[in-house]
Amino acid sequence: MFTNNEIQLDILKKRAFNLRWASVPDGVIPLTAADPDFPCAPEISEAINRYSSQRYFSYAPAEGHSFFRESVANFHSLKRNVNTNPAHVLAVDSAAYGIYMTCKAFIKKGDEAIIFNPVDFLFKHSIEANQGVSISFAIPLQPDVIIDINELEKLITSKTKMICLCNPLNPTGKVFTKTELLLIGQLAIKYNLIILSDEIWSDIVFEPNVYTSIASLDETIRQQTVIVTGYSKSYGLAGLRAGSVIAPNDKIFEILLQASEHQSTVHGCNVLAQVAVAAALNECEYWLKEFIIHLTHMRNICVDGLNKIDGFKCLTPQGCYLVFPDITKTGLSAETLQKKLIEEAKVAIVPGLSQWFGERATGHIRLSFATSEDIIKESIYRITKTINKL
Numbered sequence: 001m002f003t004n005n006e007i008q009l010d011i012l013k014k015r016a017f018n019l020r021w022a023s024v025p026d027g028v029i030p031l032t033a034a035d036p037d038f039p040c041a042p043e044i045s046e047a048i049n050r051y052s053s054q055r056y057f058s059y060a061p062a063e064g065h066s067f068f069r070e071s072v073a074n075f076h077s078l079k080r081n082v083n084t085n086p087a088h089v090l091a092v093d094s095a096a097y098g099i100y101m102t103c104k105a106f107i108k109k110g111d112e113a114i115i116f117n118p119v120d121f122l123f124k125h126s127i128e129a130n131q132g133v134s135i136s137f138a139i140p141l142q143p144d145v146i147i148d149i150n151e152l153e154k155l156i157t158s159k160t161k162m163i164c165l166c167n168p169l170n171p172t173g174k175v176f177t178k179t180e181l182l183l184i185g186q187l188a189i190k191y192n193l194i195i196l197s198d199e200i201w202s203d204i205v206f207e208p209n210v211y212t213s214i215a216s217l218d219e220t221i222r223q224q225t226v227i228v229t230g231y232s233k234s235y236g237l238a239g240l241r242a243g244s245v246i247a248p249n250d251k252i253f254e255i256l257l258q259a260s261e262h263q264s265t266v267h268g269c270n271v272l273a274q275v276a277v278a279a280a281l282n283e284c285e286y287w288l289k290e291f292i293i294h295l296t297h298m299r300n301i302c303v304d305g306l307n308k309i310d311g312f313k314c315l316t317p318q319g320c321y322l323v324f325p326d327i328t329k330t331g332l333s334a335e336t337l338q339k340k341l342i343e344e345a346k347v348a349i350v351p352g353l354s355q356w357f358g359e360r361a362t363g364h365i366r367l368s369f370a371t372s373e374d375i376i377k378e379s380i381y382r383i384t385k386t387i388n389k390l
Ligand SMILES: Cc1ncc(COP(=O)(O)O)c(C=O)c1O
Pocket: 034, 094, 095, 096, 097, 120, 122, 166, 170, 198, 200, 229, 230, 231, 232, 238, 242, 243
């Protein structure tokens, strides 16, 4: 299912933007934005075709169709151990928007929100776009080293409103342990902070690591949590723009619904995206399981291969289809290395710039491995040839 034959580069060259095939010169392999090279599960296209064939695309409810909300609630109740009422699910047009509107709902001018460092740029962007201040919590880069909760507590002030958690963590691939999550949850309760839990990567976890949602730990923590998730990573639906915001607390849900601007129709989740997500969650678990088996194999090839490159040190991610090697010993900055790799190796990567991941990403590059074994091996071969002759 996840072989090179499945990948249609002619289509990707026309459709895959955001630093990927359609955005790079011919001949360059883009291991950039985390968006799979594989087509989605056939059940998803079939569900969209069935819906489209009836030729009605009427307005959906502001909160999302009931078939969508039920599928999402069912998934979180059964697979994430977070008892979820469909009435607490809001269909949104992406996880990115879910993060943005949660910040819009709970961050006022000058309010502080804690983000881990390194982490994907969306938290900082959304906090600052709402005139808040993002407070950086430096965490170990090794996925298996636990965070220092005392250091986190020291960052909390009277202005702190929110703790932003990305689990598994893009870019390091850390999967937080139950103990770490419980300590974070207890801090949030102690200081009455919203926990914004970005769970978009929660399906992509490699054995023996196990995913825990912070909202599954106890009832008080569940009431204080806003889960944001999406379907770009697990099911390859980035361009459909679909996501969910789940808030088990009635009052919090109501504030989020107001902030979403769905009721005014300024925003909302496209009906075909909702159909696609329901099909993914209800019918495509088999596909996701195979995808994770394939990704585990790709991860191992990447880690082995990158560690043989002079000056690279690559730790094994516990989750996410991303590797995040330390490249400081090459003597090059991540930006210089990025240019060299694109020009000489014809491989595009994401440099660990603070604007993407925070300052602690300095000296690292990020590569996505959601592609075929042939493409991964060719990329590693090209990078090795370029760097080892330095
Ligand atoms: C941690 C994290 N959150 C959110 C998103 C955004 O997802 P979506 O495509 O649903 O907007 C991404 C995508 O890269 C991500 O890595």
